[in-house]
Amino acid sequence: MADAPTSNSSSGEAHTAEAPSYRYNSALAQDIELRWQSYWDDNKTFETPNTAGPLADPAALEGRGEKLFVLDMFPYPSGSGLHVGHPLGYIGTDTYSRYQRMRGRNVLYSMGFDAFGLPAEQYAVQTGQHPAITTNENIANMRRQLHRLGLSHDKRRSISTTDPAYYKWTQWIFRTIFESWYDTDADKARPISELVAEFDSGSRTLADGRNWADLTPTEKEHVLADYRLAYVSHAPVNWCPGLGTVVANEEVTADGRSDRGNFPVFKRNMRQWMMRITAYCDRLIDDLELLDWTDAIKAMQRNWIGRSEGATVHFPSAAGPITVFTTRPDTLFGATFMVLAPEHPLVDELTTPDQAEAVAEYRKAAAAKNEIDRTDDTKAKTGVFTGGTATNPVTGEQVPVWIADYVLMGYGTGAIMAVPCGDQRDFEFARKYDIAIPAIQQPPAEWFAEHDIAATTGSDTSTWPVAYVGDAPYVNSSNDDGLSLDGVVDVASGVATTNAWLEANGHGQATINFKLRDWLFSRQRYWGEPFPVVYDEHDVAHVIPEDMLPVLLPDTDSFSPRTFEPEDANSDPESPLDRLEDWVNVTLDLGDGPKQYRRDTNVMPQWAGSCWYEMRYLDPTNEDRFVDPEVEKYWMGPRTDQRPDHPGGVDLYVGGVEHAVLHLLYARFWHKVLYDLGHVSSKEPYARLFNQGYIMAYAYRDQRGIAVSPDDVTERDGEWFADDAPVSREWGKMGKSLKNAVSPDEMYDDYGADTLRLYEMSMGPLDQSRPWETRDVVGMYRFLQRFWRTAVDEDTGELVVTDDAPDDETMRLLHKTIDAVNTEMDNLRFNTSIAKMIELNNHVTKLDAAPRSVVESMALMLAPLAPHVCEELWAKLGHDGSLAYEPFPVADPALLVEDTVEYPVQVNGKVRGRITVSADADNDTVEAAALAEENVARTLDGAAPKKVIVVPGRMVNIVA
RNA sequence: GCGCCAGUGGCGGAAUUGGCAGACGCGCAAGGUUUAGGUCCUUGUGUCCGAAAGGAUGUGUGGGUUCAAGUCCCACCUGGCGCACCA
Incomplete structure (x- = not known):
């Protein structure tokens, strides 16, 4: 073990004449911090041994206990650098990692960069500089800022998604997903070669009745494309002319605009790559049970996947059967009309000549409406009768078929059966257009009393002001073909009975419907992972063989994508890679001799690189695999010793809630595919997820609405003024646009990194958003000063602790504090942990001299939070080397009583x-x-x- | 509309199982150090009455359970987040 760094303190210089030379001030803090940061680097203090491969170190592993994988959501290396809001989660994970190392755990903790994506490309377009250059500069700057914070990362394990050595494996995983299919019988993904073998042997036959053996190779490829988990589709996608690219459903806001840039998004049929995430709907929902995540995030994922149980029902019509999805097949007897989405393919055939004009007009109006108007549920429902009818399969009656824009083509089947007596929307629609509303449930007396109307029985609903929504016995719900629900109260049994009848009579079947659509995976951009795909002369997609990866992103000056007028819905995407003819046209030998191919010119979405990055930290230099299976098993394997259904994955994953349905859903999907194919031992990537809050700050705007720096604002009588002009105050996430960002560099200069770390951790619980108040920072600065002073003479810099044993009261308080701090740290409650240590320190300052044993325990306990000053004190107390692996203090139970x-x-x-x-x-x-x-x-x-x-x-x- | 979460001093926030509300920090006040300011130190600080002792009151509102409620139950109000014409 190397000696502790010695002070080359010049801290006295920055002091005013009167201030003691060794007072803990910003200059001394900076001196201490920079020295210890170098020490940790030079001595590789935070390098973590693996069990196998290049990072294996059996000797180091010997001294470490159980593994612990702590992970931050890795940042996007933005050009503006960090503000004090960014590192909140990082300080939390660093503190936890340092604490757990002292508790004997073998902690894996590192940080990479999610560096592909739109902002880097847009910045490059603005400056004319290649995104690779700006990205590398930004990464270097962020590394510097994070290093200055004293984060205990194993730097050998850092990755950037833009590094070809990294994206080689992103492409490999794409390739693997492309080369697999979902076997619904086995309920898992399998290699596509096994599907081909089943077709070849005849053990599996084609659904459309064709004979596999008779198909041409191209026809076979088309069949396989319908099975592959990555496939090219021609379905409607979200085209965003303002960005010049298509985007995923998850990237479209509720008002139909792009998440990035806030441009309008249009539904267009386009040829795009999709990922068959829908094959995993059930498992993505069910396995949430295995995860230690907050209910809020689980609810968001469930909601997004949107599982609903019900039935598909076929209504015969002149244009063929109209299929609807309903969650309430038990209400079929009340279905007196149907509504189709205006875009529904059967509308033309159903429309009668006398309604043709009205229907055409309505469809035109609906198409012209933007998403906001279309989904504005405060407006009255409109619709047009097609003139056509369909047969209600349970009553045999003809029901009119309408079109209305509140029915969406993108959900269910794009057609609904309307039950006006039991659904308020259908009720209003039926009243407005004078359609029959027969009752099929007998509402209770209280319901009539509540609405101040006389109770009615039978099918009469003429006096009802609203639909009856609730449980009540079915009435008028029988037919002559053996279906009767009359008198049944229980909805579940009503549904089950109806479903059984529908199935037995060929009118439909029980169905589970999902909101989740397949993941639109291609983007028409430059700064992303190229697809490892080429097309042959028959336009059949072939993946590039493993030994030919990576497909390098070609260098070019022309990386600017073609963007369009944001409202130009008819524009067509044009990838920057399209222009690189020399790159696009390529001769390759894919096993059947050299042939001409055309490269795919799309790139992958930003989310691709973040779907598996945590696994590359485990084995960052492996050239043969994305991760050595033994290493993956060690760090991420299921902890069945903790609980039998443990899914494996990262032990603690900390990040913001904004990734609830994007990154976290996509990463789970990829991980499950890799699990099914036997490449990883863990079912889930992130066993425990902790959502940190945000740092908020007041922001001010002048009367023109322009943001004013808070430094220029003064408060008088509850009003705010900048240069005597009144300004308005608002509350928001810290950031550049509100001019309310505070740079960590300012804090390092004024207080030091330890004070910043302590302040951020003391502000409140880690999962809660909290307001930044620069003036409050001084509280933690004073605490460190007092702590320093208990041990060090401010004038001489000499240690002043006493070797006398602490008195009884001090001992009891020390051990009470140790006990509490252990509990609080285990539960990531750093704010209360700090409070307890301040209490102890306040007690010690009142003693004549601080006992050595108390100061030593304090230094160790505070070290995870304020590592630099504690290392310095530990050295002053006479210890060699770093305290990073010293045992964390443990309370003596006898002293707690x-x-x-x-x-x-x-x-x-x-x-x-x-x-x-x-x-x-x-x-x-x-x-x-x-x-x-x-x-x-x-x-x-x-x-x-x-x-x-x-x-x-x-x-x-x-x-x- | 549906779902989730939260409301505690001037401010950020404490308070395992119901068991002394307001830990800790900021701010504020008084005092000390200092030529002064700043720094640093000490003491005080929920509100109301009182010189004090002490008393009353107090965790969004209204009810309830309990010896005892910030904590549990019911209804409501306010704010935040997510989803949203989802059939």
């Missing part, structure tokens, strides 16, 4: 006095002492208590 206990004594719930009794006093003794207490006796005024409750160790309550 008090000899005497102070009881508050309540009379009728109000505290009237206190008694101190021996800790082992029985209840009668405590009761007697309580009744004897002076103020209690006075309050009771001689009256005999009705009841005395003694809560052992807690309190006494006397009921008078």
Whole structure:
């Protein structure tokens, strides 16, 4: 072990004449911090050994305990650098990692960069500089800023998604996904070669009745494309002319605009790459049960996947059967009309000549409406009758078929059956267009009373003001073909009975419907991973063989994508790679001799690189695999020793809630494919997810609405002014646009990194958003100053601790603090952990001299939070080397037990006095002492208590 | 509309199982150090009454359970987040 770095302190220079030379101030803090950061680097303090491969180090592993994989959501290396809001989560994970190392865990903790994507490309377009250059500069700057914070990363494991050595494996995983299919019988992904073998052997036949053996190779490829988990589709996609690319459903906001740039998005049929994430709908929902995530995030994922159970029902019509999805097949007897989306393919055939004009007009109007108007549910429902009818399969009656824009082509089948008596929307629609509303449930008397109408029975609903939504016995719900629900109350059995009948009679079947669509995976951009795909002369896609990866992103000056007028829905995407003829046209030998191919010119979406990055930290230099299976198993394998259904994955993953349905859903999907194919041992990538809050800050705008720096704002009588002009105040996430960003560099200069770290951790619980107040930072600065002063003479820099044993009270407080800090740190409650240590320190400052043992314990306990100053004190206390692997203090249970206990004594719930009794006093003794207490006796005024409750160790309550 | 979360001093926030509300920090006040300011140190600080002792009151609102409620139950109000004409 190397010696601790010695001080080359020039800290005195920056002080004013009167200030002591060795006071803990910003200059001294900076000196300490820079020295220890170099020490950690030079001594490879935070390098973590693997069990196998290049990073294996059996000797180092010997000294470490159980593994722990702590992960931050890796950042996008933006050009503007960090502000103090960014590292909140990183400080939390660093503190936790340092704490767990001291608890003996072998902690893997590193940081990479998610560097492909739109902002780098847009910045490059603005400056004319290649995105690779700006990206590398930004990464270097962010590395510097993070390093200055003292984060204990294993830097050997850092990756960038833009590095060809990394994206080689992103392409490899794409290739693997392309070369696999979902076997619904086995309920897992399997290699496509096994599907081909089943077709070849005849054990599996084609659904359309063709004979596999008779197909041409191209026809076979088309069949396989319908099975592959990555496939080219011609379906409607989200085209964003303003960005010049298509985007995924998850990247479109509720008002139909792009997540990035806020441009309009249009539904267009285009040929694009898709990922068959829908094959995993059930598992993505079911396996949420195995995860230690918040209910909020789980709910968001469930909601996004949108599983609903119901039935598909076929309504025969002149244009063929109209299929609807319903969650309430039990209400079929009340279905008196149908509504199709205006774009529904059967509309033309159903429309009668006399309705043709009205239908055409309505469809035109609907097409012209943007998503906002179309989905504005405050507006009255409109619709047009097609003139056509369909047959309700349970009643046999002809029901009119309408079109209305509140029915969406993108959900279910794009057609609904309307049950006006039981659905408020259908009820309003039926009333407006004079369609029959027969009752199929008998509402209870209270419902009629509530709406102030006379109770009705039978099918009459003429007096009903609204639909009846609720459970009630079915009425008028029988037919002559053996289906009867009349009298049944239970919805579940009504649904089951109806489903069975539908299935038996060929009218439909029980169905589970999902909101989730397949993942649109291609983008018409430059700065992303190229697809490892070429097309032959028949336009059949071939993946590039493994040994020919990576497909390098070609260098070019022409990286600017073609963008369009944001409203130009008819424009066509044009990838920058299209222009590179020399690159696009290529001669390759894919196993059947050299042939001409055309490269795919799309790139992958930003999310691709983040779908598996945590695994590359495990084995960053492996050239043969994306991760060595043994190494993956060590770090991410299921911890069945903890609980039998543990899914494996990262032990603690910290990041913002904004990735709830994007990154976290995509990464789970990829991970499950890799699991199915046997490439990883873990079912899930992230066993425990913790969502940190955001740092918020006030922002000010002048009367023109332009953001004003908070530094220029003064407050008078609850109003805010900048240069005597009134400004308005708002509340928002810290950032550049609101001019309310505070740079960590400012904090390093004024207080040092340890103070910044402590302040951010003390502001409140890690999962809560909190306001930044620069003026509050000084509190933690003063704490570190006081702590420093307990151990070090401010004038001489000499250690001033006493070797005398601490007094009893100090010992008890120390061990109480140790006990509490352990618990708080285990649960990521750094704010309360800091409070306990401040209490202990405040006690120690009142002593004549600080006992060495107390200062040592304090230095160790505080080290995860404020590592630099604690390392310095540890060295001053005479220890060699770093304290990073010193055992974290453990409380002596004997010192946690008090000899005497102070009881508050309540009379009728109000505290009237206190008694101190021996800790082992029985209840009668405590009761007697309580009744004897002076103020209690006075309050009771001689009256005999009705009841005395003694809560052992807690309190006494006397009921008078 | 549906789902999730949260409301505690001037501010950020503490308070395992119901058991002394306001830990810790900021701010503020008074005092000390200092030529002064700043720094640093000490003490005080929920609100109301009171010189004090002490008393009353107090965790968004209204009810309830309990010897005892910030904590549990019911209804409501406010704010935040997510989804949203989802059939």
